Amino acid sequence: MGKATGFMEYTREKTAERNPLARLNDWNEYAAPLSDQAAERQGARCMDCGTPFCHMGMELERVTTGCPIHNLIPEWNDLAYRGRWQEALERLLKTNNFPEFTGRVCPAPCEGSCTLAIADPAVAIKSIERTIIDKGFENGWIQPRIPVQRTGKKIAIIGSGPAGLAAADQLNQAGHSVTVYERADRPGGLLMYGIPNMKLGKDVVERRVRLLEQEGTAFITNTEVGKDVTAEELKAQYDAVILCTGAQKQRDLTVEGREAEGIHFAMDYLTKTTKSLLDSGFTESGSINVEDQDVIVIGGGDTGADCVATALRQNARSVVQFGKHPELPAVRAIENMWPAYPNVFTLDYAYEEAAAKHGSDPRQYLIQTKKIVADENGHVKELHTIGMEKVKDENGSYVFHEVPGTEKIWPAQAVFIAIGFQGTEQPLLQQFGVEAVNQKVKAAYGKFTTNVEGVFAAGDARRGQSLIVWAIHEGREVARAVEEYLAAKPLLV
Known part of the structure; x- marks a missing residue:
């Protein structure tokens, strides 16, 4: 090749x-x-x-x-x-x-x-x-693919992220009638509101949604299943239901002073910013604006990096990102052998921007927040931290220890928590009567069936917080499982 x-x-x-x-x-x-x-x-x-x-x-x-x-x-x-x-x-x-x-x-x-x-x-x-x-x-090579024949079977998909969209695409192409329910005002899930425009333009998402609509997939937005329409109504109306609700329950920070104002979950910040941009170009209130503020992002992953990039565009006075782990090496460590994913140092787009604007990489490594201090109005004014070291214990496992003498106080008027997700939101699962394990839908990989007849699950709702490629993979695979459920001979190839 x-x-x-x-x-x-x-x-x-x-x-x-x-x-x-x-x-x-x-x-x-x-x-x-x-x-x-x-x-x-x-x-x-x-x-x-x-x-x-x-x-x-x-x-x-x-x-x-x-x-x-x-x-x-x-x-x-x-x-x-x-x-x-x-x-x-x-x-x-x-x-x-x-x-x-x-x-x-x-x-x-x-x-x-x-x-x-x-x-x-x-x-x-x-x-x-x-x-x-x-x-x-x-070049116009991508045109709507309209199914020649419809099977008469109807499927409801709850959630319009990559897993839900992939399942919808596959099942629609197989001739089934697919309806995707989305509680937000625009389809796309995290593609629309969880990933900033500078990484993924929303015109790109909207283009794909329009194409899916032209091919026959129906989208119902501003509709929360479990509130605006019940689980029983969906089960009665559709031949199968697929839960692709994602892992949207954000992990919280348990620390003294967490209740102070000015502390937000990262996804809330990103969602409100994108929505305000799309709705009004920031002319209307509703977003979280950190202009001329000292910003601290807690969590060293991609979502935290997106918060850094967003804060920079809002002209924050300073931006710092706290990470639990040490700085990654420039080349693979001996225990991180090919073909495993290379855990090496990289300079994400957000960090390039921070270095260009403020003169340094915003990431701080091996740091733990000990407490948050508010001012007399109850608004966050500073974070107290301590440095950590990562060492192997007697069993060969890595553990973290505080390093005395590394205490530090950081000014902050805005703090964003980006330490991951715990699982999917439980009320919807309870209404469907679906079993959960570790706050994820209990559905075996390969089968994707829940304990409720005709109800399937895929994507982050089933496997937990993961990559977009896993979401697409599971969307495709759950479509096959639904095909097998609906017909003895699957139509998908």
Whole structure:
């Protein structure tokens, strides 16, 4: 696949990114697709591996390795190299319902398990993927696929995130009538409100939703199942129901002073900001604005990074991000062997922007918040922290210890909690009578069936907080399970 000597002739190229300081002046996407020529060069680097690990899609060391939707990566890399773009698009769409999403926001575990990554920078798989799908839309190659025949079966999907959308797409194409329920005012779930515009433009999400509607999928927004329509009504009206509600119960911070004003969950901040931008361009109130404030983000993951980028665009006076773990190494540690996901230091878009604006990376490592102090009006004014060290105990397990003498006080008028999610919200599950384990829907992988007849579950609601590629994978797989439930001979291939 690709050019036999391409990996020796060409170096890895990043997608074109706008100047970090310039892009802070707007909310547009910070990255662009590769040029045709650059994508062809990057496709040429694919090595014709005897066994491609990039699309194996499994978990090693409890981290995703390879592509869970089993994208035919070497095939469309080769087609991109040869300039056969329409064929590359056909191969890409064989396994991925929404490459325009994954090509922008997936962390690309495929690249971590690329054979070339053993000794050199991986093939730019994610960038090639985005280039292929963007060319598909630009050239009009992607048109509504209207099912020729309808089966008469009706399916309700609760939740319009990537899992729900993937399940809807698959089942609609099989000829079933699909209705997606979304409690927000716009479809898309976290794609719409949980991921900022600068990573994923909402015109991209809306374009896909319009396409799904043209193909026959119905969307009902501003409707909360369990409140506006009951579980019993849905079960009576539809032949099957799929729960794709996500893992939206955010993990809270248990610390003295947590009740102070000015402390928010990260997803609330991101959601309100995006909604205000889309509704009025920030001309109406409703968002959380941190202009001229000292901001602290607690949690070292991608959601925390998105909070950093959002605060920078609101002209925060300072932004700091607290992380529990030590700074990652520049190269793989000996215990983090290929093809496992490489736990190495990277400079996310938000950190590039912070460094450009404030002169330094905003991340602080091995730090624990001990208490939050409010002013006389009950509003947060400072955080008290202590440094930590990560060491192995006598059993070989890593533990964290406080380091005396590293206490510090940080000014803060806004604090965002981004320490993950505990599971899915329980009231809806209780109304359906669905069993839960560890605050996730109890539904075995592969079957996706709950304890309630005709009710299925997939995505983060079933597996817990995870990647967009796992959500798409589970959406596709639950569609197969529903097919088997509805008919003795599945229509999906």
